[in-house]
Each structure stands twice: as structure tokens, then as C-alpha cells.
Amino acid sequence: MQISPHQFSFRRSFDTCDPDDYLIEDGTTHVVWSVGRAEGVDEEGGPVVDLMGEGTEHGFARTRLLKV
Numbered sequence: 001m002q003i004s005p006h007q008f009s010f011r012r013s014f015d016t017c018d019p020d021d022y023l024i025e026d027g028t029t030h031v032v033w034s035v036g037r038a039e040g041v042d043e044e045g046g047p048v049v050d051l052m053g054e055g056t057e058h059g060f061a062r063t064r065l066l067k068v
Contacts, residue, residue, distance in 0.1 A: 029062070029064065033058065034056060034058040035058070036055065
């Protein structure tokens with residue numbers, strides 16, 4: 001994953017064969033986003049962020065991740 005103040009990107013397969021993953025296919029997808037400051041790390045080393053805290057922005061966008 002690459003992060004900058006204005007954008008981020010990531011890669012993954014459209015179908016990971018994991019029943020818990022979202023299958024990326026043709027059609028509209030709701031992308032949920034949030035921007036905030038990390039307040040620490042969890043037990044797996046990931047950032048802990050208060051998604052509703054002061055200075056945090058969040059929302060969602062409808063987009064097509066894949067056109068067939």
C-alpha cells in the first residue's frame with residue numbers, strides 16, 4: 001500500500017477465493033473511506049483510529065471498480 005496526504009492505492013485479486021472477502025465484479029461498489037490520525041497500534045500492529053473523533057473525515061462513494 002502507498003499512502004500520501006491526497007491519495008492511496010492497493011492491489012488485490014478480483015476473486016481471492018476467501019469466503020470472507022468481497023468479490024469484485026461488474027457493477028456498482030460502495031467504497032467506504034475515513035481519514036484521521038492513528039492513536040496507537042492494535043495487537044497485530046495495525047493503526048487504531050477513532051473514526052468518529054475530532055478532526056476525522058469520513059464518507060462513502062459509489063463507483064465501478066471493474067468494467068466487463
